[in-house]
Amino acid sequence: MYPFLFQRRRNWQQHVLDNAYQCQPLADINQRYWAEALHRPFGVMFSRQEEARIWDATEALWDMCREFLDWFFTADGLENRMKKLAIPPAFWEAIQVSWDRVDEAEDMSLYTRFDLAVTEDGKISLLEINGETPLLGAETVYQWLWLDDMKKPSRDLRSLPNDANQFNNFWDEVAGRFRTLSRHYDLKQFGLSLLIDEHLSEDTEMAGQLVEIINQELGNDRFFTQLVGLRNHLGVDEEGFFVDQFNNRILRLWKIVDWLDLQLASQSFNADEALASRLIAGDVKIIEPLWKQILSNKGSMVWMWELFGNHPVYAQFLLPTFFTDTISIESTALLTQMHVKKPLVGLEGVGVSIETGDFVAGAVHAREAMGYDREGFIIQSYQPLPEYFGYHFVVGSWIVGDTPSGIVLRGDTNPITGRHCLIVPHIVSDRLVNT
Secondary structure, eight states: OEEEEOOOOTTHHHHHHHHOTTHHHHHOTTTTOBGGGSSSOEEEEEOHHHHHHHHHHHHHHHHHHHHHHHHHHHSSOHHHHHHHTTOOGGGHHHHHHHHHGGGGTOSOOOEEEEEEEEOTTSOEEEEEEEOSSOOOHHHHHHHHHHHHHHTOTTTOOOOSOTTOBOSBOHHHHHHHHHHHHHHHHTHHHHOEEEEEOTTOHHHHHHHHHHHHHHHHHOGGGOOOEEEEETTTTOEEOTTSOEEOTTSOBOSEEEEOSOHHHHHHHHHHTTOHHHHHHHHHHTOSEEESOTTHHHHHSTTHHHHHHHHHTTOTTGGGGOOOEEETTOOSHHHHHHHTSSEEEEESSOOTTTTOEEEOSOTTTOEEEEOOOTTTTSSOEEEEEOOOOOEETTEEEEEEEEEETTEEEEEEEEEESSSSOOSSOEEEOEEEOSSOOOO
């Protein structure tokens, strides 16, 4: 695993605009969201052995998540755990029923993204689980298009080895998963509404990327799709059904909005009990399903450490993690060392701080909470990220259905990866790169 410089394509911005979702930020040379916006573009190369290790780690982590969920919903103290995760009580039963339906090929997952620290010595550590509203699908697809363009004989750039490939089956695996979902959820009859926050362009672009995959790859399994805006279009009727801008009931829904936000919004309109009843009934199918709310809550990583901290396979990928109010020798020891404080619910680094363990010095890096500090916090052992050319890197590893499906790399000049980061392409090869 090491960085390599490559030659910027003369038409790179036009190629982005012609081929990518998220094209405006990716093509913006001032925003520096895509590597070719840098004066000296670079990527990261992995060996085939490293690719295999990331695949194996991703597969093992998904197995761990399923084992964890079985424990979470069956062990004594479920209500206390739900309360600890700050989940509204009206939805506790619906969440449990959602997991119970998984074995019946219902309440199926589309994808999950694990955020990993992957170091040059081969250590792989789980930082977070993006199980409910993972972004970066469009960026994952575009890096493959970049590689395909870079390898065209007409370019003669000599920036990449001849055998350069990527760990990137995202497009094909998502297409295959939607074929499965189409059959099980009868999407040809009901169609699929895609719920977005219309104030966030990345939501629209992620939805657009999925619609492109559906329209190009599903053939006779294609189905009707429509975008529904969270703020101006979505409603809940008296029987707990979501309704769209035309007041039509939504029976099949993909969402890029947190379950907690939907639950709290339904509470504000006194519709939480009706919505919970509808979710218990199971006649409305939602991607991602309600049980994914547990995985996305960072508090779950506390129990994963408790359950699997000595596991023969899973332990190597886990960092010691505790609730901030945990009283134990281990948690107290962690508080006196470098550690990371994270909100239970949050995204894109908001509310995260890297703490020194010195109560006088406090945090060495911190991002504004922006309202994500209400539900509580965890502390996690600090794992430094690899740093290249002044950027700290996180590897986002996708699992689509039950299959590891590719990686996407984000770099940030801040050790806490935030929204305005750098997307860097990767290659897989065992040959040296000419730089």
